[in-house]
Amino acid sequence: MNEQPTGETIQQAVLLAGRAPSLHNSQPWHWTYDGHTLRLFAVPGRMLPATDKSGRQLLISCGVALDHLRAAMAAAGWRIHLARFPDPNRREHLTNITFERARIVTEGDRARADAILRRHTDRLPFQAPSGWSDFEQVLRSTFEPSAVTLDVLRDDSRPALARASEMTAALRRYDAGYHAELSWWTGHVVAEAGVPKEVLVSPEERQRVGVARTFPAAPTGDRRGQVTDDHSVILVLSTSSDTPDDMVRCGEVLSTVLLECTLAGYATCPLTHLTETPQSRAVVRELIRHPALPQALIRVGIAPEPEQSMPATPRRPLHEILDMPESVRPAR
Numbered sequence: 001m002n003e004q005p006t007g008e009t010i011q012q013a014v015l016l017a018g019r020a021p022s023l024h025n026s027q028p029w030h031w032t033y034d035g036h037t038l039r040l041f042a043v044p045g046r047m048l049p050a051t052d053k054s055g056r057q058l059l060i061s062c063g064v065a066l067d068h069l070r071a072a073m074a075a076a077g078w079r080i081h082l083a084r085f086p087d088p089n090r091r092e093h094l095t096n097i098t099f100e101r102a103r104i105v106t107e108g109d110r111a112r113a114d115a116i117l118r119r120h121t122d123r124l125p126f127q128a129p130s131g132w133s134d135f136e137q138v139l140r141s142t143f144e145p146s147a148v149t150l151d152v153l154r155d156d157s158r159p160a161l162a163r164a165s166e167m168t169a170a171l172r173r174y175d176a177g178y179h180a181e182l183s184w185w186t187g188h189v190v191a192e193a194g195v196p197k198e199v200l201v202s203p204e205e206r207q208r209v210g211v212a213r214t215f216p217a218a219p220t221g222d223r224r225g226q227v228t229d230d231h232s233v234i235l236v237l238s239t240s241s242d243t244p245d246d247m248v249r250c251g252e253v254l255s256t257v258l259l260e261c262t263l264a265g266y267a268t269c270p271l272t273h274l275t276e277t278p279q280s281r282a283v284v285r286e287l288i289r290h291p292a293l294p295q296a297l298i299r300v301g302i303a304p305e306p307e308q309s310m311p312a313t314p315r316r317p318l319h320e321i322l323d324m325p326e327s328v329r330p331a332r
Helices: 007-017 056-075 107-118 132-140 155-171 176-185 203-209 244-263 278-288
Strands: 029-033 038-042 078-084 093-101 149-152 233-239 267-271 293-301
Touching: 007 029, 007 056, 007 107, 029 056, 038 056, 056 078, 056 093, 056 107, 056 244, 056 293, 093 244, 107 244, 132 149, 132 244, 155 233, 155 278, 233 244, 233 278, 244 267, 244 293, 278 293
Parallel strands: none
Antiparallel strands: 029 038, 038 093, 078 093, 149 233, 233 293, 267 293
């Protein structure tokens, strides 16, 4: 009988995967493990229908969690094999995951898993990322470009992105459903989900970033005042189509980008509001100058040492995101 990961190994990996970023920290994933196969499901009840009308961001979020799990299992000495969308009658069943022992666990495997705990979404302005050109070559080698395209926007694209960000806010000014979701999920914590007010940006800070989402419960003040303007590099991840498989794969690459940037000492901030409306998404599509469909943007830069530590965004407890039978659970 082939050796399989223990229940304890799976629990630890799922907890690390649960650190994945998601739309407003909604954490729309669920796992089951039977001692042989780990299954990943999207949770439609955690979809934000006014913000994420098509469900694209729900699937991208699950893809990030999937790649986080891959990193966690690699550090634990396991390689994973995926059977994607195995049940045509249950589209929320995203993948079946099986395992084989790794021949070796590299320092890189361990470092990437450690980066999961260090990574966080930083919405404040950044200094320019030093050594970017060399790092970009390394970054592009860490994922397969056939499924997802990575573009680095030129500096002169910032005014157009800022206008697209403002246009997105204007188009939603009277969208009561969108504002209700935003108020529910941001500015406080609800059942171990949501975004604390302290990690949002104030109006003054947002003005210096230029492309940030507008939050209704933003804090006051102007932190990181030494960074007078945002000098981040802005990346775009795109796919050839909008299928569910494209979304999950895009999330996996998004995870890789975030963790590799963290390993390099860069701060990151995913930007999804710029692809949530057709009008702003069209602006981004013009900026990448090829016919792919933009799915997510990421700001990358250097964050000076904070004057005060930010609270960690909460995560759902293990019993809410993982089911396994008693026969597989670790002994207490």
